[in-house]
Amino acid sequence: MYNSFYNQKYDFKEITYSKSFPNLHKYPAAMLPQIGIEILNELNIKNGKLLDPYCGSGSSFISALESNIYNFEGYDYNPLAILICKVKFTKIDINMLIKEYNLIKNKINSKNYFDSVKDKLYDYIPTFKNMEYWYSENVKIKLALLKCIISDIKNNDNIKDFILLTFLETVRTFSYTRNNEFKLYRIKNEDIISFNEDVNSYFLTRLMNNIEFYKNYYYKYFNDKINAAFYNEAFSNKEKKFNVVLTSPPYGDSKTTVAYGQFSFFANLWLGNNDARKIDNMLMGGKNKKQLLNDSIISEQIYNINKIDKKRALEVSSFYIDLRDSIKIVSNSILDGGYAIYIVGNRIVKNEYLNTDKFIAESFERENLKHLFTYKRIISNKRMPLKNSPTNKKGSLSNTMTEEFIVVLRKS
Ligand SMILES: C[S@@+](CC[C@H](N)C(=O)[O-])C[C@H]1O[C@@H](n2cnc3c(N)ncnc32)[C@H](O)[C@@H]1O
Numbered sequence: 485m486y487n488s489f490y491n492q493k494y495d496f497k498e499i500t501y502s503k504s505f506p507n508l509h510k511y512p513a514a515m516l517p518q519i520g521i522e523i524l525n526e527l528n529i530k531n532g533k534l535l536d537p538y539c540g541s542g543s544s545f546i547s548a549l550e551s552n553i554y555n556f557e558g559y560d561y562n563p564l565a566i567l568i569c570k571v572k573f574t575k576i577d578i579n580m581l582i583k584e585y586n587l588i589k590n591k592i593n594s595k596n597y598f599d600s601v602k603d604k605l606y607d608y609i610p611t612f613k614n615m616e617y618w619y620s621e622n623v624k625i626k627l628a629l630l631k632c633i634i635s636d637i638k639n640n641d642n643i644k645d646f647i648l649l650t651f652l653e654t655v656r657t658f659s660y661t662r663n664n665e666f667k668l669y670r671i672k673n674e675d676i677i678s679f680n681e682d683v684n685s686y687f688l689t690r691l692m693n694n695i696e697f698y699k700n701y702y703y704k705y706f707n708d709k710i711n712a713a714f715y716n717e718a719f720s721n722k723e724k725k726f727n728v729v730l731t732s733p734p735y736g737d738s739k740t741t742v743a744y745g746q747f748s749f750f751a752n753l754w755l756g757n758n759d760a761r762k763i764d765n766m767l768m769g770g771k772n773k774k775q776l777l778n779d780s781i782i783s784e785q786i787y788n789i790n791k792i793d794k795k796r797a798l799e800v801s802s803f804y805i806d807l808r809d810s811i812k813i814v815s816n817s818i819l820d821g822g823y824a825i826y827i828v829g830n831r832i833v834k835n836e837y838l839n840t841d842k843f844i845a846e847s848f849e850r851e852n853l854k855h856l857f858t859y860k861r862i863i864s865n866k867r868m869p870l871k872n873s874p875t876n877k878k879g880s881l882s883n884t885m886t887e888e889f890i891v892v893l894r895k896s
Pocket of ligand 1: 559
């Protein structure tokens, strides 16, 4: 049932996200926009309204724009994800942006400016009890100065958001987090001693790079037809209707797969989000249900997990129950003749292979969509942990995410 077949065309072997569409802020498990472009083209979808209910940094909207689809909406629980989308897909005046860049540069280097704001700088540092564990005093003050300068930008919220996004990359880079991890792990003590604290040069260089990326890769898309909206919430609106849903949902709960909330913790904290710590619990599978999922294509695997680890089985079930509930709402919003395209990876828990692709197909078919086909592709470039312990035992590793599935359904 719901078998997949390998389609080499979708491997995009030598193509990396960063080369073809450089992101304005790092984001975990971002989808390769080429997949969306190719599948929209294959299905001959060239207009209409597109929904991404778990939009992350918005790769599906690049696929949409490349396919001349200008009407789209994105939803994500993570505030950082929504800010990235807003900045990427909002038209701003590049000359004004460069003017603002120069003003900021002057303020950063001005002793007079520093003296005029120094008494209020502590107000810009988020209150978080472990702040000293993650930032040196020197870095905190430099970041506070940048935040103060950005807060001073008046009358242009879009330019302010653009600059804020670079600031958020800066707050992560200059925290003591290990940069190549999604989860919050502190760097070693010996690395703290030699920690680079040149916040200002990093920020200014990164801001100029982002302006270049925006100008060279994103600006070309803007025309009068664009009608885009992004919401920092789960998709729940039954009244809205779409021609196509193109998305890459999470492939498991944040605690044991990709920790979107932890990855974005410092960004969301400096954005002023008091619930930054709780985001992973609010994402799919973040809250444990009390019952096992017993009526699905993966129930046998869940029973097998339950035989050896009841808690784990409930955690896994909770994710799939949330995913199914969400698919129910999404299905409702697809117009007759419309498509659902889900790009997802499967995982192994306690040696049980979980066919999330088949689960997605099954959940949509319950809502009267028809499964058209599922393609399999080999992943070569995704920013995610390729190795995971299927038994959760230290040292026991196996490849789990080398394949990805493109599940296509249609409402008729
Ligand atoms: C695989 S990522 C999407 C990546 C995106 N396609 C990109 O290219 O950046 C999955 C996203 O789902 C979001 N998410 C998880 N549970 C959610 C929920 N219940 N409602 C909305 N978004 C959710 C996460 O915050 C994450 O950004």
